[in-house]
Amino acid sequence: MSQIVPTVVMQVTQQDMFEHVLNDPLLGSSIYANIALAGLTLLLFAYMGRNVADPRAKLIVVSVMSVSAVSIASYTGLASGLTIGILEMPDGHAMSGATTELAHSGETVEGTISLWGRYLTWAFSTPLILLALGLIAGSDITKIFTAIIFDIGIMITGLAAALTTSSYPMRWVWYGISVTFFLVVVYILLFEWSEDAREAGTEEIFSTLKILTVVLWFGYTIWWALGNEGLAVIDSVGLTSWGYSAFDIVAKYLFSFLVVKYVVDNVGKVSGGSEYGATTSGVP
Ligand code: RET
Numbered sequence: 001m002s003q004i005v006p007t008v009v010m011q012v013t014q015q016d017m018f019e020h021v022l023n024d025p026l027l028g029s030s031i032y033a034n035i036a037l038a039g040l041t042l043l044l045f046a047y048m049g050r051n052v053a054d055p056r057a058k059l060i061v062v063s064v065m066s067v068s069a070v071s072i073a074s075y076t077g078l079a080s081g082l083t084i085g086i087l088e089m090p091d092g093h094a095m096s097g098a099t100t101e102l103a104h105s106g107e108t109v110e111g112t113i114s115l116w117g118r119y120l121t122w123a124f125s126t127p128l129i130l131l132a133l134g135l136i137a138g139s140d141i142t143k144i145f146t147a148i149i150f151d152i153g154i155m156i157t158g159l160a161a162a163l164t165t166s167s168y169p170m171r172w173v174w175y176g177i178s179v180t181f182f183l184v185v186v187y188i189l190l191f192e193w194s195e196d197a198r199e200a201g202t203e204e205i206f207s208t209l210k211i212l213t214v215v216l217w218f219g220y221t222i223w224w225a226l227g228n229e230g231l232a233v234i235d236s237v238g239l240t241s242w243g244y245s246a247f248d249i250v251a252k253y254l255f256s257f258l259v260v261k262y263v264v265d266n267v268g269k270v271s272g273g274s275e276y277g278a279t280t281s282g283v284p
Contacts, residue, residue: 023104031079041252042072071248074125122158146184228240
């Protein structure tokens with residue numbers, strides 16, 4: 001006969017999560033710093049790109065500006081507690097049976113904190129990064145579409161890996177699917193678009209952006225495995241979050257800065273001309 005062991009599970013509210021972020025300096029700063037940077041870069045890129053008139057060049061600028069815009073929403077979701085949750089990890093996970101002390105009340109709850117909103121919003125921000133890269137490389141719509149679809153796949157299956165609490169191996173199955181999708185994107189970046197960029201005469205900037213992207217995106221992948229949601233080699237939620245925030249600063253804001261600067265200085269190289277809707281004069 002099975003015995004039912006009563007356990008006390010405290011209900012964690014969204015307000016608890018909001019106040020926890022507010023009162024945990026490491027976790028809080030990893031979020032608030034990025035809201036500020038996303039806002040500042042959005043204004044900076046709007047200013048830098050103010051004279052770009054060519055529609056294709058403008059599309060590249062708008063696409064990286066949108067990364068900052070999505071970032072504001074993404075980090076606001078985390079700051080407000082909307083996209084943060086406490087998850088009880090399955091048996092076998094390093095954080096199984098772990099408890100979390102809420103920074104504002106000192107109360108202890110069962111489970112570990114997941115900032116799952118990150119993975120969700122990456123499904124919106126990273127396609128914009130790839131759109132900018134594909135356009136700079138002069139790639140065609142088929143390859144851009146393929147890269148973007150697999151990229152959305154990375155983030156949604158990454159979200160599934162983070163949220164699966166039914167079985168420890170299933171978390172890694174999701175992770176494996178996500179990594180497989182990631183390798184498709186890496187292939188397009190390293191081989192397809194590198195070749196396209198050579199033909200388009202943009203190989204120099206593309207090669208810098210490609211290295212930055214591939215190295216950092218592998219960084220995110222490894223960080224997930226090491227962080228509190230993976231093997232928990234780094235079990236601090238604040239440190240895990242700062243890792244992603246630091247990657248974000250380079251992979252989004254520095255990346256976008258390099259893109260906007262290049263486009264502003266080299267409009268001719270990324271212009272689509274009249275085929276892209278540009279008129280040769282202001283007269284219709
Ligand atoms: C996860 C875990 C599952 C396996 C893989 C991942 C890769 C994530 C990447 C994120 C890049 C994010 C960026 C955000 C900018 O807004 C989801 C961590 C492969 C590559 C650039």
